[in-house]
Amino acid sequence: MGSWHEYVLTQGTPPEWPYPIKFGEETEVEVDVLVLGGGIAGCWAAITAARHGAKVAIFEKGDVRRSGAGGPGCDHWCHVPANPLSRVDPDEWAVKELEAAGPYGNGLAYQIQCREDWDTLLEMEQMGGKIRDTDDEFVGVEGRDDKTKLMVSPRYGVTAGYAPAEDWRKPGYNPPEKRNNVVLRVWGSTFKPALKKECLRLGVKVFDRVMATRILNEGGKPGGRVVGATGINVRTGEFIICKAKAIVISAGGAGYLWFLDTEHGGHSTMYSRNESSDSTTLAWRAGAKVTMQERSYVSRIASGLKHKWYTGGADASYENVPLVDADNKKLPAPTQGWEDGGAMFSNQANIIAEIREGIKNGTYKLPFFGDFAGMKPEEANATWNMMLMEESTTRAMVKTMTENGFDIHRDQIMNYTFIEFQPSQQLREAARGGGLITDWNLKTSVDGLYGAGTALFSPGDHSFAASTGRYAGRKAAQYVKSVKAGEISREQVEQEKERVLAPTKRTSGIDWKELHNGLARVMQYFVSEYKNETMFNLALEEIARIEENAVPRLFALNPHMLMRCLEDLNMIEHAKIVINAMKERKFTNQRLGIERLDYPENDEEDAKNFLVMSQKDGQIQFERVPIGYWGNMKEQYEAHNKDYTGVYKPEN
Numbered sequence: 001m002g003s004w005h006e007y008v009l010t011q012g013t014p015p016e017w018p019y020p021i022k023f024g025e026e027t028e029v030e031v032d033v034l035v036l037g038g039g040i041a042g043c044w045a046a047i048t049a050a051r052h053g054a055k056v057a058i059f060e061k062g063d064v065r066r067s068g069a070g071g072p073g074c075d076h077w078c079h080v081p082a083n084p085l086s087r088v089d090p091d092e093w094a095v096k097e098l099e100a101a102g103p104y105g106n107g108l109a110y111q112i113q114c115r116e117d118w119d120t121l122l123e124m125e126q127m128g129g130k131i132r133d134t135d136d137e138f139v140g141v142e143g144r145d146d147k148t149k150l151m152v153s154p155r156y157g158v159t160a161g162y163a164p165a166e167d168w169r170k171p172g173y174n175p176p177e178k179r180n181n182v183v184l185r186v187w188g189s190t191f192k193p194a195l196k197k198e199c200l201r202l203g204v205k206v207f208d209r210v211m212a213t214r215i216l217n218e219g220g221k222p223g224g225r226v227v228g229a230t231g232i233n234v235r236t237g238e239f240i241i242c243k244a245k246a247i248v249i250s251a252g253g254a255g256y257l258w259f260l261d262t263e264h265g266g267h268s269t270m271y272s273r274n275e276s277s278d279s280t281t282l283a284w285r286a287g288a289k290v291t292m293q294e295r296s297y298v299s300r301i302a303s304g305l306k307h308k309w310y311t312g313g314a315d316a317s318y319e320n321v322p323l324v325d326a327d328n329k330k331l332p333a334p335t336q337g338w339e340d341g342g343a344m345f346s347n348q349a350n351i352i353a354e355i356r357e358g359i360k361n362g363t364y365k366l367p368f369f370g371d372f373a374g375m376k377p378e379e380a381n382a383t384w385n386m387m388l389m390e391e392s393t394t395r396a397m398v399k400t401m402t403e404n405g406f407d408i409h410r411d412q413i414m415n416y417t418f419i420e421f422q423p424s425q426q427l428r429e430a431a432r433g434g435g436l437i438t439d440w441n442l443k444t445s446v447d448g449l450y451g452a453g454t455a456l457f458s459p460g461d462h463s464f465a466a467s468t469g470r471y472a473g474r475k476a477a478q479y480v481k482s483v484k485a486g487e488i489s490r491e492q493v494e495q496e497k498e499r500v501l502a503p504t505k506r507t508s509g510i511d512w513k514e515l516h517n518g519l520a521r522v523m524q525y526f527v528s529e530y531k532n533e534t535m536f537n538l539a540l541e542e543i544a545r546i547e548e549n550a551v552p553r554l555f556a557l558n559p560h561m562l563m564r565c566l567e568d569l570n571m572i573e574h575a576k577i578v579i580n581a582m583k584e585r586k587f588t589n590q591r592l593g594i595e596r597l598d599y600p601e602n603d604e605e606d607a608k609n610f611l612v613m614s615q616k617d618g619q620i621q622f623e624r625v626p627i628g629y630w631g632n633m634k635e636q637y638e639a640h641n642k643d644y645t646g647v648y649k650p651e652n
Contacts, residue, residue, distance in 0.1 A: 037251030039068025041453025041469030048473030072392035074188030106458035130187035220489030223287030225447035227486035253454035277574035279455035509553035
């Protein structure tokens with residue numbers, strides 16, 4: 001038949017569902033550790049738990065080989081201060097990373113990342129992932145070390161995070177001898193295939209195309225220790241029941257609650273476009289505590305081939321492509337460059353204003369172009385063939401352009417940043433910084449439930465996911481050695497099965513896309529840029545109407561539609577969590593993305609705390625946990641990891 005899309009093009013209609021539908025049928029499996037989500041964090045959790053003697057399974061609603069934000073690839077590995085080219089101390093860098101992230105960063109997770117990221121990469125290399133220029137493709141590129149063949153990004157200077165002054169535009173601002181060398185270049189497209197291969201080699205039961213639907217608690221009551229989880233096969237509809245002593249949840253972060261387009265076309269984000277609040281809602285229903293749910297960000301919608309970060313003139317995954325106008329006149333650099341690239345700059349308002357004024361007065365002529373042909377050949381090669389070709393958000397674009405004859409040494413690529421001053425800022429992303437609150441074992445408030453990757457609050461990048469997944473897998477494996485398997489409540493299973501399969505009992509009604517767009521409309525109308533108590537209450541009233549009138553009419557004709565329906569239900573649950581968190585924070589706080597018209601001032605005392613949420617008997621409960629609850633990061637890490645034998649040692 002060829003691909004689904006080929007069939008539609010030739011026949012005009014979709015084919016019949018190509019897999020046997022088994023709605024209602026059950027499969028049971030028993031393991032020590034169950035991992036929910038097979039992205040980079042989930043794979044690492046499974047591998048590490050298996051290496052520590054645990055019997056492991058993964059539920060992944062895609063294919064582990066290419067799922068998650070890291071599935072298509074990544075070209076840089078942030079915060080590897082223990083690598084041999086680094087000029088900074090890992091423990092000190094963790095503190096700087098937390099300082100750069102601001103008051104609501106996840107200090108304990110940053111410490112884990114800085115201590116163990118280099119170990120993680122070395123293991124990745126042993127599994128077949130490529131972390132250095134072994135083929136000598138990029139000899140002569142700034143940042144390549146000929147001895148180790150590692151490649152560092154010039155992006156970071158002597159400090160973490162963002163540049164404090166305008167000096168970064170001056171020649172020699174960030175010379176090579178002052179760069180901290182904590183960001184490594186990697187060939188991330190090799191990582192996920194290697195991780196899946198290692199999972200299978202270690203005997204991990206990989207359930208591809210299985211969406212986790214509920215974490216099962218001892219006694220069938222939320223808050224009890226975990227005893228397993230249920231899932232649904234998104235191709236066959238088969239219901240999976242897995243008994244487990246511990247669960248590591250890494251099923252993606254916040255969903256796109258504000259985002260209307262269900263196909264996600266043109267959405268400008270580095271994160272996976274399939275995140276649907278799974279981690280948050282799975283943990284929430286199990287009784288786990290969550291935090292940072294009030295945090296939200298403006299969502300940027302860009303026109304053209306890709307968003308502004310990757311169409312020249314801005315950073316091509318952190319190394320600058322010169323920007324020229326239609327007359328080949330060079331424009332002021334909107335970000336860091338190869339030669340003097342310093343920190344990653346968040347405030348470019350003065351440069352943007354300069355360019356916009358130049359457009360108005362005729363100094364610069366639209367359209368603009370990323371001038372690969374004007375770069376040093378080796379740097380153009382590295383930017384195009386490594387950074388863009390390995391980066392998930394640009395890989396397909398680069399492949400397509402290369403196949404159609406684009407030549408980086410001859411051609412320019414149009415930049416869409418300044419056409420009608422794109423991108424717009426009309427929509428918002430969900431609580432990107434929100435997730436599970438954990439202890440130093442990455443264990444949640446529910447016994448036996450661990451978090452990793454974007455499931456954690458203050459989620460980071462690919463390296464954050466890998467190191468926290470590796471760490472959580474180790475801790476879960478240690479935990480299961482000391483406990484006996486609990487008993488699954490059949491009543492809880494039957495209730496979940498009825499909930500999951502409800503849309504399959506109907507053949508018409510409300511489509512999942514209609515439901516999603518209805519929810520997104522509510523979030524845009526009532527929980528957008530400016531907020532107050534009235535708007536929050538209206539949003540909750542509208543969501544209640546959706547739950548009363550639309551959800552009972554939701555229908556699914558096949559397992560894929562059922563998966564989308566279940567994602568919608570997760571996002572409805574998460575929307576209520578987010579709104580109630582915003583209601584509870586009675587202040588305006590830029591760091592949290594909250595601007596309340598009825599509380600225009602910051603509450604400095606309340607702002608010193610994480611807002612932690614849980615539910616009991618269907619009622620939301622709030623508590624305040626002080627920022628920095630993890631204590632001294634170095635001391636606490638070492639106290640909780642006395643037997644860890646990684647490559648990095650403080651005395652080295």
